[in-house]
Amino acid sequence: MSEQPYRRPPITEAIIEIRYAAPIEPVHLERGDVDFRPNYPFQQPTVNYGVAVGVSASTGNEPVTQVNRSDGRRLSSMDQTELILLWPQSFIVAQLAPYPGWDNFFGRFARDWKTWKRGVGYRKVARVGVRFINRIDIPQVNRVIEEADYLNAYAKLPDEFGPVIAYGVQAQFLPDDKGCRLTLNSASVPSPLLDHGSVLLDLDVGVETNPPQNDEDIYTLLNEMRAKKNAAFEACVTHRARELFQR
Amino acid sequence: MTSIVVRAERTSLGQSSDLLTSLEPALSLQTREIARRIQALQNQPSLGSPSADTPHPSTEKPLHENLFDALAAVKVLTSQVAMHLNSDWRAKLFHQLDSLHDPAEWEEGDLPVQQASFATFLKAMLTINPARHPGLGLSHAGNLVAAWTTGKDRLTIEFMLHDRVRWVLSLHYEDGLVRYAGDAPVTRLAEGLAKHDPEHWFSRAPENREHP
Amino acid sequence: MPPKIANIPDEDHVMRHVPWSKLRKDENDNVLGFLPHAFERRPAEDYLSVSWVEYYTDPATRVRDAVWGVRQARAVGGKSAFAIGNVGKIKETCLSAGNAKVRVVPEPKDDWPAHAGIRRLPRDDLDLLEALATDAFTEIVLNETIAPQNKE
Numbered sequence: 001m002s003e004q005p006y007r008r009p010p011i012t013e014a015i016i017e018i019r020y021a022a023p024i025e026p027v028h029l030e031r032g033d034v035d036f037r038p039n040y041p042f043q044q045p046t047v048n049y050g051v052a053v054g055v056s057a058s059t060g061n062e063p064v065t066q067v068n069r070s071d072g073r074r075l076s077s078m079d080q081t082e083l084i085l086l087w088p089q090s091f092i093v094a095q096l097a098p099y100p101g102w103d104n105f106f107g108r109f110a111r112d113w114k115t116w117k118r119g120v121g122y123r124k125v126a127r128v129g130v131r132f133i134n135r136i137d138i139p140q141v142n143r144v145i146e147e148a149d150y151l152n153a154y155a156k157l158p159d160e161f162g163p164v165i166a167y168g169v170q171a172q173f174l175p176d177d178k179g180c181r182l183t184l185n186s187a188s189v190p191s192p193l194l195d196h197g198s199v200l201l202d203l204d205v206g207v208e209t210n211p212p213q214n215d216e217d218i219y220t221l222l223n224e225m226r227a228k229k230n231a232a233f234e235a236c237v238t239h240r241a242r243e244l245f246q247r
Numbered sequence: 248m249t250s251i252v253v254r255a256e257r258t259s260l261g262q263s264s265d266l267l268t269s270l271e272p273a274l275s276l277q278t279r280e281i282a283r284r285i286q287a288l289q290n291q292p293s294l295g296s297p298s299a300d301t302p303h304p305s306t307e308k309p310l311h312e313n314l315f316d317a318l319a320a321v322k323v324l325t326s327q328v329a330m331h332l333n334s335d336w337r338a339k340l341f342h343q344l345d346s347l348h349d350p351a352e353w354e355e356g357d358l359p360v361q362q363a364s365f366a367t368f369l370k371a372m373l374t375i376n377p378a379r380h381p382g383l384g385l386s387h388a389g390n391l392v393a394a395w396t397t398g399k400d401r402l403t404i405e406f407m408l409h410d411r412v413r414w415v416l417s418l419h420y421e422d423g424l425v426r427y428a429g430d431a432p433v434t435r436l437a438e439g440l441a442k443h444d445p446e447h448w449f450s451r452a453p454e455n456r457e458h459p
Numbered sequence: 460m461p462p463k464i465a466n467i468p469d470e471d472h473v474m475r476h477v478p479w480s481k482l483r484k485d486e487n488d489n490v491l492g493f494l495p496h497a498f499e500r501r502p503a504e505d506y507l508s509v510s511w512v513e514y515y516t517d518p519a520t521r522v523r524d525a526v527w528g529v530r531q532a533r534a535v536g537g538k539s540a541f542a543i544g545n546v547g548k549i550k551e552t553c554l555s556a557g558n559a560k561v562r563v564v565p566e567p568k569d570d571w572p573a574h575a576g577i578r579r580l581p582r583d584d585l586d587l588l589e590a591l592a593t594d595a596f597t598e599i600v601l602n603e604t605i606a607p608q609n610k611e
């Protein structure tokens with residue numbers, strides 16, 4: 001189903017990620033600048049650093065630091081809402097708000113995935129994932145927002161503690177019969193709107209066990225993941241929240 | 248029922264893990280294992296958005312790259328509230344921002360639009376929600392300036408860092424010109440303008456509408 | 460070359476180059492005038508840089524000549540403009556709106572002999588800058604209306 005049920009969907013970012021079992025050679029990332037330039041005229045290098053520090057008896061209890069560097073490319077449209085990130089280990093298509101609807105977003109992914117595969121050829125897929133980050137902006141009353149009025153997933157705490165200043169909730173669920181695992185993150189965040197509080201609702205659906213390897217199966221799975229994500233979102237929000245998305 | 252108190256300070260999901268780190272020598276092996284598993288559940292940060300900081304203009308980069316970086320940053324910032332914006336105005340806003348940062352028109356020594364200023368601007372515009380949108384300019388320091396003009400009357404608002412604004416109005420009456428100026432947190436802007444007939448600036452009434 | 464003087468006479472005029480970002484525009488980028496920020500002195504500047512219009516002796520062409528003089532000394536964007544104000548009115552405006560006794564003095568440069576400066580102008584007084592934009596600098600000349608100078 002492709003209809004957009006909300007006038008103002010609270011989606012701040014939508015992501016489709018295909019992760020590889022083995023890294024792609026740097027030459028393909030560099031060629032991505034050329035291949036994607038017609039739709040993504042702005043390109044810049046991007047770097048991811050992972051740092052691990054270990055101490056063990058074998059090193060005489062001296063800390064040993066390992067820095068892992070990953071070089072990628074960030075490609076964007078003129079208005080910075082349509083993005084591609086090319087990493088050695090993953091191909092990511094991202095959409096910032098305003099969200100144009102699944103048909104448009106998925107269509108862009110399919111187009112760009114074809115372009116990418118023309119260059120890199122078949123590579124073993126290790127994970128297929130869909131992630132939607134929502135920010136729900138809630139009007140405050142006397143500097144307080146009642147989260148339970150808008151969300152069904154939040155930190156439930158004893159009333160005796162009084163109002164919270166901040167919270168974070170993380171949950172991961174068992175994979176379903178298609179191997180889709182849902183990860184939910186939710187947290188209060190500073191609101192970009194005056195007189196509002198905001199809550200992030202981050203829903204990630206991914207398959208890591210025997211993910212599909214051909215395009216048609218990947219597309220089918222992505223559509224199923226999107227439906228699962230939608231069901232999760234609807235389960236997490238109340239009717240009052242839906243009213244906010246229709247204003 | 249859980250309530251959230253809305254405060255201005257930023258909070259971070261990482262605060263709990265910092266606390267655990269400092270307490271670690273006192274924790275049992277079992278507790279440390281639980282904390283490690285919780286940490287592993289955290290998703291990677293969103294990869295679709297660049298850093299939220301305004302890139303500092305680099306003297307090593309050519310001008311057009313510095314201007315592009317600043318524009319990209321505020322366009323990404325706009326996307327964070329795009330669901331609350333009229334799409335036509337969003338397109339016009341981007342056109343105005345592009346125009347202000349045209350390298351051919353750039354004034355040497357000026358700073359491009361600062362993200363913190365732009366964030367203040369977005370907050371103000373989302374609150375005021377004017378039917379008539381402003382013309383835009385930039386101060387030397389990269390603060391966005393919005394201007395409404397109704398006949399000879401003028402409203403100019405400068406959006407500054409730390410959610411502050413300053414404004415000045417020039418109003419022409421029969422007995423002469425009167426100016427009012429203000430400097431306040433953006434939360435007080437609407438209140439500050441309320442006594443000066445906001446519709447005079449923000450409505451789509453004819454340009455020669457007289458100030459009452 | 461006029462004799463060296465300490466202050467530019469009140470009956471004379473000065474011209475301020477106003478780049479596109481400091482022009483007052485409507486939502487469709489139509490130019491309406493000047494933002495107050497067009498007359499804001501930068502932190503490192505001792506004075507507000509302007510050009511002395513009457514340095515150019517021919518009344519029929521002095522505005523054009525003054526624009527040419529600015530163009531020779533600095534980059535001038537195609538969509539920029541020039542603000543012209545009477546020196547006496549500038550001084551009067553600064554006094555009434557900002558309680559500032561400014562001086563408008565020649566500050567000639569090798570590549571810009573007509574260069575002048577408005578000294579003692581407060582930097583941060585938005586009300587004063589607005590007054591300059593509305594009351595003192597009352598004439599606007601769009602850069603695109605002045606033809607390029609023929610190189611001889």
